[in-house]
Amino acid sequence: MFLRIKVAVSAQESDLKGQRVKAAHRQRLEEGKPISGRRPYGWKTGGLELEPVEADAIREGVQHVLSGGSISSLQKGWNTSSLFGPTGKPWTGGSVKKVLRRWRNAGVVEQLGEPLEVESQIEPIVSRAELEEIRLKLELQSSPTGRPLVKSWLSGVMKCGVCGGRMLPRKEYCACAVSTERTQTVEGERHVAIAKHWAEHRVMMALYFEAKHSARWGTVKTADVDRVRAIEAELVEAQKERQEAHRGCS
Incomplete structure (x- = not known):
């Protein structure tokens, strides 16, 4: 009983200390x-x-x-x-x-x-x-390892089809995290790498057609399809602006 009380008091003191530190920050x-x-x-x-x-x-x-x-x-x-x-x-x-x-x-x-x-x-x-x-x-520059500071909106979403590991964004493409460490699977298969703009476009089109199909069957509102179209247009425009900015800085 005494030990449980002591542990509870210590935990409370730790919480209070954490709150005081956060308040000071x-x-x-x-x-x-x-x-x-x-x-x-x-x-x-x-x-x-x-x-x-x-x-x-x-x-x-x-x-x-x-x-x-x-x-x-x-x-x-x-x-x-x-x-x-x-x-x-x-x-x-x-x-x-x-x-x-x-x-x-x-x-x-x-x-x-x-x-x-x-x-x-x-x-x-x-x-x-x-x-x-x-x-x-x-x-607009890649890091020494080739990884851009601007992250793809597919970060944390794409998975390697060989090992199931996460895909990391690079300047112009996405590659399996395992592949970047220069390792292979037991079977010697090459891990996945894909052009980033192509992957983003394919995923956006898949979302668009899924929303359009769902709207046709009444499971979502037409406004959702319009929103997907707007997002796709914003993505294309952002890609153009990035390319123009890259040309201006190079």
């Missing part, structure tokens, strides 16, 4: 302050005041990429100049991209990667316009 965000943690690259401890050398490196890096420079050359430059982050580890292409596209670079408070519309106390490194421009440019 929420208060900091509302005050325009980032949630405390590891010192972010470019700022001093606390994440509000700039670290001059690191901030200059980020500012120059943004201009370097916007003017047509590559991430790989920027990565090599930072490593050669020993401009390492708080962990002291050498930069990779992925970590450089992650630093350049942070909302906090423009002094914007963010939570889980999304900007918050609050009055920020973070000292900015670049302007909001510059940040949005480089975020767009980086979204």
Whole structure:
């Protein structure tokens, strides 16, 4: 009996502690302050005041990429100049991209990667316009592993027909996650890879015809079919805009 009471009290104290931590984090965000943690690259401890050398490196890096420079050359430059982050580890292409596209670079408070519309106390490194421009440019580039930062709306939906594993989006196609690790099945079968635009179009058309068939038999309203058509048109238009933006940034 005593042990059960002690466990219940400990669990309650743990819940209360978690609630206090969440409340403290929420208060900091509302005050325009980032949630405390590891010192972010470019700022001093606390994440509000700039670290001059690191901030200059980020500012120059943004201009370097916007003017047509590559991430790989920027990565090599930072490593050669020993401009390492708080962990002291050498930069990779992925970590450089992650630093350049942070909302906090423009002094914007963010939570889980999304900007918050609050009055920020973070000292900015670049302007909001510059940040949005480089975020767009980086979204149109593939990562060092070939995986795009813009995810397909089929992420987590498509499955490999060979092993049943999940399909991962790449810049121009979707491939089985197992295949990307350069492994094969016991039978030696090749895992599935498919052009991303073709897969998206086929799935959208299947949804459209399913909705149209169901509407004919009265199981769904005609308005649902119109909505599917509208979604398909939006998808085509988004694909055109992405291609035009890619040509403009290349």
